Amino acid sequence: MGDAARHYLDSEGVEATFELELDYADVLGQEVAKRGMALAAAGELGLLMIGSPGSGKTMLARRMTDILPELSVEDQQEALCIHSVLGENIDGLLAGHRPFRSPHHSISTAGLIGGGRPVHPGEISLAHGGVLFLDELAEFPTGVLQTLRQPIERGYVRIVRVDGAFTFPSRFQLLAASNPCPCGFFPDRNRCSCTEAQIQGYLRRLSRPILERFDMGVEAAPVSFRELEETPEENESSKEIRTRVERAVKIQKKRFEGTKIRFNSRMGPAEIRRFCPLGEREREFAEKVYEIRGLSARSYHKVLKTARTIADLAGEKNIRRE
Numbered sequence: 001m002g003d004a005a006r007h008y009l010d011s012e013g014v015e016a017t018f019e020l021e022l023d024y025a026d027v028l029g030q031e032v033a034k035r036g037m038a039l040a041a042a043g044e045l046g047l048l049m050i051g052s053p054g055s056g057k058t059m060l061a062r063r064m065t066d067i068l069p070e071l072s073v074e075d076q077q078e079a080l081c082i083h084s085v086l087g088e089n090i091d092g093l094l095a096g097h098r099p100f101r102s103p104h105h106s107i108s109t110a111g112l113i114g115g116g117r118p119v120h121p122g123e124i125s126l127a128h129g130g131v132l133f134l135d136e137l138a139e140f141p142t143g144v145l146q147t148l149r150q151p152i153e154r155g156y157v158r159i160v161r162v163d164g165a166f167t168f169p170s171r172f173q174l175l176a177a178s179n180p181c182p183c184g185f186f187p188d189r190n191r192c193s194c195t196e197a198q199i200q201g202y203l204r205r206l207s208r209p210i211l212e213r214f215d216m217g218v219e220a221a222p223v224s225f226r227e228l229e230e231t232p233e234e235n236e237s238s239k240e241i242r243t244r245v246e247r248a249v250k251i252q253k254k255r256f257e258g259t260k261i262r263f264n265s266r267m268g269p270a271e272i273r274r275f276c277p278l279g280e281r282e283r284e285f286a287e288k289v290y291e292i293r294g295l296s297a298r299s300y301h302k303v304l305k306t307a308r309t310i311a312d313l314a315g316e317k318n319i320r321r322e
Helices: 031-043 058-064 071-087 108-115 142-144 148-153 196-203 238-255 269-275 280-293 297-313
Strands: 004-010 015-019 047-050 100-102 131-134 156-161 164-169 174-178 215-220
Touching: 031 047, 031 058, 031 174, 031 215, 031 238, 031 297, 047 058, 058 131, 058 174, 071 164, 108 142, 148 156, 238 297, 269 297, 280 297
Parallel strands: 047 174, 047 215, 100 131, 131 174
Antiparallel strands: 004 015, 015 100, 156 164
């Protein structure tokens, strides 16, 4: 990555960077995925990208830190404490950049969540205030991924041992990427030779409880030749995307004034009822989707949080069917 980022491996071989000069203007095509990134950043929503190798999933993820709103003083101080305790590089944090953590799928539960002897913070705490990117999500052990549920919901992780209880902050932007099959090229049958059984077995690794950790899923489609001919000047830059994200964040700040909630993703059932009302047309549509798709209550609430964020990003007061 050269001068574009401060890039290093921590003591356990986990990829950790403070991205500095990566711009979405350099990403050709992928308009749907880039829109998903903007929505995720605006509402602190979990995002899963599905696409073949080389489609740009990692490239998209690396640029996420530059469109997130400014790091708060509180989050910066907490992140500095965690990184300092573990002897991690803090230059980027001191300069106001958000951390980007990308643990390998072979990581242990203690490495991801925290633990060990002596007890130490895990990757989710090192990602506090920044981005946690789980590449090749289907390759992570199910048990390891299941441990993410409570830290994501609470914003902290609590580890209890015989010698005491330890609490570490863990508020991060969750991103993940996965191939659609073992070879990665389904549904392109000119390149994919996986059998139906192999494809189904691979996708079963992404169980419903795991998928429900994410608010959105987007396809990272292969870039067409025409898109390759585009120039960066024709694309929306990270600075422009961040401007839109910050406007949406200000709307949420005003909405949740007087509460501990900062982003739409943190709304509970009571806040969803209050801030995500639907008109008659929208309610009828939502009911059809709920029944046809067989959504759970959790999934439906995620749909509403995402819809509320889409409206905020567009400057709309109400959630619309569109």
